[in-house]
Amino acid sequence: xxxxxxxxxxxxxxxxxxxxxxxEISGAIFTLLxxxxxxxxxxxxxxxxxxxxxNRNALHPxxxxxxARITLKRTGRLRRVESLGQMPDTYDPVRAxxxxxxxPTSLAAxxxxxxxxxxxxxxxxx
Numbered sequence: 001x002x003x004x005x006x007x008x009x010x011x012x013x014x015x016x017x018x019x020x021x022x023x024e025i026s027g028a029i030f031t032l033l034x035x036x037x038x039x040x041x042x043x044x045x046x047x048x049x050x051x052x053x054x055n056r057n058a059l060h061p062x063x064x065x066x067x068a069r070i071t072l073k074r075t076g077r078l079r080r081v082e083s084l085g086q087m088p089d090t091y092d093p094v095r096a097x098x099x100x101x102x103x104p105t106s107l108a109a110x111x112x113x114x115x116x117x118x119x120x121x122x123x124x125x126x
Contacts, residue, residue, distance in 0.1 A: 094118045 010016065096119040100106045110120075 096121060099123065 095117055097110065097113070097117045098106070098121050099110050100123040102123075110117075
């Protein structure tokens with residue numbers, strides 16, 4: 001078997017010349033960009049003078065007049081307190097249940113109350 005030449009061996013170094021030239025050009029461009037960036041930071045641009053005057057002497061605190069506190073009796077309060085804990089006749093809540101496959105009591109509860117459930121949420125949608 002005869003000896004083979006390396007596949008990517010470049011005796012005349014043509015690729016290295018091209019690669020070094022590309023690296024030098026990109027380094028020079030990057031250096032120019034960095035120098036331009038720092039110069040633009042150091043040089044302060046002249047901004048236009050604002051159109052509004054800078055003095056604000058006309059501004060002063062506003063003092064609120066002290067008023068007597070007026071207490072209003074809340075109407076209907078007693079009726080609302082009496083109706084606490086009582087459900088209206090037209091009240092129909094949505095009954096939701098969660099079902100998980102890894103709990104045997106979940107399946108038993110589902111079988112026991114499936115007629116009363118309005119919305120069933122399986123484990124995968126949780």
